[in-house]
Amino acid sequence: xxxPVTLPKWVDLALAPALNVATAFAISALVVLAIGENPVAALxxxxxxxxxxxxxxxFTLYYATNFIFTGLAVALAYRAGLFNIGGEGQxxxxxxxxxxxxxxxxxxxxxxxxxxxxxxxxxxxxxxxxLPAWLQARRGSHIVITTIMFNWLATTLLAYLLVNVLxxxxxxxxxxxVFVPAAKVPQLHDMAAGLGLKLPAxxxxxSFFLALVCAGLVWLLLWRTRLGYEIRTVGISPxxxxxxxxxxxxxxxxxxxxxxxxxxxxxxxxxxGVQNRLLLEFTSGYGFVGIxxxxxxxxxxxxxxxxxxxxxxxYQGGTELAFDQPKIxxxxxxxIQGLVVLFAGALEGVFRKPLARxxxxxxxxxxx
Numbered sequence: 001x002x003x004p005v006t007l008p009k010w011v012d013l014a015l016a017p018a019l020n021v022a023t024a025f026a027i028s029a030l031v032v033l034a035i036g037e038n039p040v041a042a043l044x045x046x047x048x049x050x051x052x053x054x055x056x057x058x059f060t061l062y063y064a065t066n067f068i069f070t071g072l073a074v075a076l077a078y079r080a081g082l083f084n085i086g087g088e089g090q091x092x093x094x095x096x097x098x099x100x101x102x103x104x105x106x107x108x109x110x111x112x113x114x115x116x117x118x119x120x121x122x123x124x125x126x127x128x129x130x131l132p133a134w135l136q137a138r139r140g141s142h143i144v145i146t147t148i149m150f151n152w153l154a155t156t157l158l159a160y161l162l163v164n165v166l167x168x169x170x171x172x173x174x175x176x177x178v179f180v181p182a183a184k185v186p187q188l189h190d191m192a193a194g195l196g197l198k199l200p201a202x203x204x205x206x207s208f209f210l211a212l213v214c215a216g217l218v219w220l221l222l223w224r225t226r227l228g229y230e231i232r233t234v235g236i237s238p239x240x241x242x243x244x245x246x247x248x249x250x251x252x253x254x255x256x257x258x259x260x261x262x263x264x265x266x267x268x269x270x271x272x273g274v275q276n277r278l279l280l281e282f283t284s285g286y287g288f289v290g291i292x293x294x295x296x297x298x299x300x301x302x303x304x305x306x307x308x309x310x311x312x313x314x315y316q317g318g319t320e321l322a323f324d325q326p327k328i329x330x331x332x333x334x335x336i337q338g339l340v341v342l343f344a345g346a347l348e349g350v351f352r353k354p355l356a357r358x359x360x361x362x363x364x365x366x367x368x
Contacts, residue, residue: 007352008359013298019351020296021310024339031335037327049320050313056320058188058202062269064305064312065204068211069265070290071308072218075299076262077143079222080255081235086132086147087263087287089154090125094264095271096158097124099166099176099278102183102271110182117183117272118210121264128154129260130253137249143256151287162280175279185273205273211265215301218262222301231255263287292341314340 007016029039050060070087077084101120105113132146162174171177185206189199222228233241234251242248270282293311297303318333343350 007356011355011359013300013303016351016355017296017298017303017307019355020343021340023350024336024343028336028339031332032328035327035332037325042321042325042328045321045324046313046317048317049324050317053200055200055202056316058200058204059316059319060309060312061208062203062205062274062312063315064308065208065211065269066266066286067289067293067308067311068215068305069262069269070287071293071297071304072211072214072301073259073262074290074294075297075301075304076218076222076231077255077259078294078299079235080231080251081238082133082136082143082252082255082259084129084147084256084259085144085288085291086129086150086260087266087290088283088285089147089151089287090128090260090263091266091283091287092151092154092158093128094121094125094260095267095278095282096161097121097264098267098271099179102179103166103176106180106183108182113180113182114185114272118264118268121267121271122261123264125260125262125264125267126257127260129256129263133253133256137252143252158278159280162278166278173279176277178277179272183272184276185268187273203274205269207265207269207273210268212305214262214265215305219301221258227254289341296340310340311337 025043029043032039032042048056050056070091073087073090074084097120098117101117102113105116108116128150129147132141132143132150135141135146136143159174162176166176167174168177187201187203187205188208189201189204191206192199220228222232230241230246230251231254233244233246234248234255238248241251266283266286271278275282289311293304293307296307296310297305314333314337318330318336321328322330322333
């Protein structure tokens with residue numbers, strides 16, 4: 001059995017992920033070159049499309065908001081030794097919770113309705129994550145299998161409710177009626193207009209700042225509280241945690257509930273911040289991308305935020321790149337994203353052994 005590779009902390013958290021991303025982009029450059037396009041021009045277009053204008057930056061941060069929430073959800077569960085790949089389903093059900101609040105408490109003012117909608121999303125997401133957590137903690141079911149199954153169950157449940165229960169009678173679309181204006185999370189360009197500033201219209205809303213707050217709270221929880229210590233202990237060694245008097249079952253359910261609540265942030269950003277109604281497929285695969293974000297960020301909140309920004313750039317910059325260079329289709333952008341996921345996830349250990357040899361302390365010379 002191979003021994004685990006130990007790296008200096010800054011190498012593990014910064015240099016190794018940077019090398020993985022650089023390798024993914026280098027291979028992507030070869031693919032772009034093979035189809036007859038200039039990889040330098042393509043990279044320039046990608047960066048300019050994502051960061052080169054206020055509009056591009058707004059879309060980049062909007063995408064990054066979703067990835068921060070789902071990446072934090074995966075990272076928190078991962079710290080407890082759990083691989084939560086049910087973010088899509090948990091966000092689906094969280095969207096249902098937010099919608100029920102916004103539809104039935106629409107008499108409340110915005111200052112109360114928006115926090116209530118956020119709380120509803122978090123509660124429903126946590127409840128949906130608790131079910132597979134309970135199955136693992138009490139019945140021994142594997143969390144990966146159950147969260148996959150619960151993704152499909154959530155999709156089916158939401159489709160049934162939108163078609164048969166929540167759909168507006170006059171509409172043929174499987175979606176709810178539009179929420180009242182008080183239920184919408186303020187968008188940044190609207191807020192800037194109220195201050196006399198003019199920004200391009202983008203979906204970026206205050207959910208971005210909520211995501212950053214959640215990242216800070218996750219860091220505080222994991223490294224500054226007793227509960228966080230217990231979560232990390234169970235993740236490192238369940239047997240040692242049990243000998244220390246920590247209930248593994250309790251930690252599993254708490255960590256998964258918090259993970260599901262974080263997935264509710266995706267629903268808040270999309271349902272209350274952009275769509276202003278509940279509709280099918282609003283998650284758009286963001287929950288699965290959150291897995292790559294958490295792995296690339298080494299399950300650390302700071303790393304998750306940085307990885308989310310990178311994927312936000314890939315999503316927005318890739319769209320602009322497809323317009324500027326038609327040979328680089330949207331499918332090519334998916335290939336580039338896939339290479340980043342591949343090297344950040346499945347092949348993240350490629351550079352660990354060479355880096356360990358490079359940065360390992362040299363034995364002191366002996367004198368005779």
